[in-house]
Amino acid sequence: MEETYWDTVFANFREAIAHEEETLPSVSLIAEKEGSPFQILIATLISLRTKDEVTLAASKRLFALAKDPQSMVEISEESIQKAIYPAGFYKTKAKNIKLISEILLKEYQGEVPNDQAKLMELPGVGIKTANLTLNLGFQIEAICVDSHVHQIANRMGWVQTNTPEQTEQALQPVMPRRFWIPLNELLVRYGQLICTPVSPHCSKCPESGTCPKVGVTRSR
Numbered sequence: 001m002e003e004t005y006w007d008t009v010f011a012n013f014r015e016a017i018a019h020e021e022e023t024l025p026s027v028s029l030i031a032e033k034e035g036s037p038f039q040i041l042i043a044t045l046i047s048l049r050t051k052d053e054v055t056l057a058a059s060k061r062l063f064a065l066a067k068d069p070q071s072m073v074e075i076s077e078e079s080i081q082k083a084i085y086p087a088g089f090y091k092t093k094a095k096n097i098k099l100i101s102e103i104l105l106k107e108y109q110g111e112v113p114n115d116q117a118k119l120m121e122l123p124g125v126g127i128k129t130a131n132l133t134l135n136l137g138f139q140i141e142a143i144c145v146d147s148h149v150h151q152i153a154n155r156m157g158w159v160q161t162n163t164p165e166q167t168e169q170a171l172q173p174v175m176p177r178r179f180w181i182p183l184n185e186l187l188v189r190y191g192q193l194i195c196t197p198v199s200p201h202c203s204k205c206p207e208s209g210t211c212p213k214v215g216v217t218r219s220r
Helices: 003-016 026-033 037-047 052-065 069-073 077-084 090-107 127-138 147-155 164-171 177-193
Strands: none
Touching: 003 177, 026 037, 026 052, 026 127, 037 052, 037 090, 037 127, 052 077, 069 090, 077 090, 127 164, 127 177, 147 164, 147 177
16 A cells, blocks of 8 residues: 555544544543553553543542552552452452562563563553553554454455454554554544444545445444
8 A cells, every 4th residue: 555545544534533522542641641651551451441431530540549660569459459440350450550560660670661572571461552552651653453443454454354463463564654653543533433343434434435344234
C-alpha cells in the first residue's frame, strides 16, 4: 500500500469522528494528565478486559494512594484490590501491580524500562501493554493492537490474521512507522463510534466504498 493511502485513511477516520465528543481512551487520558511511564504501564494493565470508564476511575483511585513503585510497595495488596475493583481480574492485577513495583525497584532503580522485551518479562505484561507503554510513556514507535485495531485491520483487508499478536506482526511491514503511535488511539475511538464490533455504522464510514468489510454480516 502506498504511503498516501495511509494518510488518506487516517485523515478520513479522524474527520468522521471529529464531530463526536472528544473522549480519548482511558490510558491516553491518564498519559495526558499524568505522563508517568509507570502510571501508563499500570493503567494499561488495569484496562485489560475492562471498560474504559472503569479503567479510568480505578486508575485514579489507585494513583491517589500510590503514584510510583516505591509508594506502591508500601501499600497492601488488599488496598490495591479495593482501589481497582471492579476492574476485570482485579485480584490477579493487584498481585501483578505489587510484583511489578518490587521488580522495578530491585532491577531498574524504580524506572520503567523502555524496551519491549524487558517490559514483557514483567508479570501480566503482554505485547499490547508493552507497546502502549512504549507509545504513550516514551513516544517510541510500536504497534499497539487491541480488539478494535485487530478487528478493523482485518475488516479493511490490511491483514488476514486470527489474533491481535499476529496483527501486530503483520502490520509492521505494510504500515509506515509514523502511523504506529497514533494507530491505537484513533482506531479505538473509531471502533467505539463507527466501526463497532457488532453491526458497524458503514453508512457513516468514509472508507465504506472501498472497504471489503471482511466478516461483516450486517451493518447500519
